[in-house]
Amino acid sequence: MILTNTVIPFNTRFGLYKAIDMVCEAGFRSVDIDLCDLDSPLLQRDNAEAIAEVKRRLETYGAVAHQAHAPFPIGKDAYRIPEENIDELLRRSLEVAGALGIAQVIFHPIRIYDSTMAERIAVNREILAPYGEYAKKCGTHIAVENLFCQHKENRAKLTANACSTGEELAATVDALGEGFVACLDVGHAGLAGQSAAEMIRTLGKKRLHALHVHDNNYMEDQHKVPYHGKMDWESIIDALAEIGYDDSFTFEAIPSYTHKLPEPLCRSFLCDLYNVGMDFIKRIEEKKKEYGTL
Numbered sequence: 001m002i003l004t005n006t007v008i009p010f011n012t013r014f015g016l017y018k019a020i021d022m023v024c025e026a027g028f029r030s031v032d033i034d035l036c037d038l039d040s041p042l043l044q045r046d047n048a049e050a051i052a053e054v055k056r057r058l059e060t061y062g063a064v065a066h067q068a069h070a071p072f073p074i075g076k077d078a079y080r081i082p083e084e085n086i087d088e089l090l091r092r093s094l095e096v097a098g099a100l101g102i103a104q105v106i107f108h109p110i111r112i113y114d115s116t117m118a119e120r121i122a123v124n125r126e127i128l129a130p131y132g133e134y135a136k137k138c139g140t141h142i143a144v145e146n147l148f149c150q151h152k153e154n155r156a157k158l159t160a161n162a163c164s165t166g167e168e169l170a171a172t173v174d175a176l177g178e179g180f181v182a183c184l185d186v187g188h189a190g191l192a193g194q195s196a197a198e199m200i201r202t203l204g205k206k207r208l209h210a211l212h213v214h215d216n217n218y219m220e221d222q223h224k225v226p227y228h229g230k231m232d233w234e235s236i237i238d239a240l241a242e243i244g245y246d247d248s249f250t251f252e253a254i255p256s257y258t259h260k261l262p263e264p265l266c267r268s269f270l271c272d273l274y275n276v277g278m279d280f281i282k283r284i285e286e287k288k289k290e291y292g293t294l
Helices: 016-025 048-060 086-100 117-138 166-176 186-191 196-207 233-243 256-260 263-291
Strands: 002-004 030-034 064-069 104-107 141-145 148-150 158-160 180-185 208-213 248-251
Touching: 002 263, 016 030, 016 048, 016 263, 030 248, 048 064, 048 086, 064 086, 064 248, 086 104, 086 117, 104 117, 104 180, 104 208, 117 141, 117 166, 141 166, 141 208, 166 180, 166 196, 180 186, 180 196, 186 196, 186 208, 196 208, 196 233, 233 263, 248 263
Parallel strands: 002 030, 002 248, 030 064, 064 104, 104 141, 141 180, 180 208, 208 248
Antiparallel strands: 148 158
């Protein structure tokens, strides 16, 4: 299932509804609804009309909303303390997911400076577990994403932190229990010092239910289109085929040059992105035959 986040044609530039149209007109039949945009009509208290309009547009194209990305706290004590309204926003994102039939909502784990893996897992279990219960009531799941962290004293340097390794992401999802799965951001994997292929094999098919796909130079979170950076896509394709991965494949490829592209070129960009995704899927399926994981 190939998706792209609705931020690709820029909610703030074209608006949520036109963004959905542009994604679907490029060939995508499944979308990731961007709820990181706090101005999204879907995140407002009075959102019934927005939910109905999103459903209507998706139905027009025979498309579905398979995944959403929840808001996340920014900049407070290295993510240790959620912002004042984050609880309300997270719960609303789960309610929106339930209303739209979204299978999984991406949550960022809590990052803590000067911490051990055990400490981070304990904190994330304490903070995230209640949302798992609420997700169940709403009819959806939570996918926990692997992150990296800026160095405490040198922000230009990136280091491992919450769920940055396959072992920690797996242990966190296991500790959280039913209703939680893993989302592997392949770009974050490279930045945190462990390859995406290693993490895929560690997580395995049972835990891994979402991918965020983009490229970088192993130094910055650039969100480039695959093959425009330094990541080893052959190893990623091989690892996905080896575990028999068959869930969502979501592009988060937002290169800076697209911000100024005229609308027709934004549409062409989305078509090209869709073709990259189709090629990935084709090659993964061919590799599965070799591994016997179809």
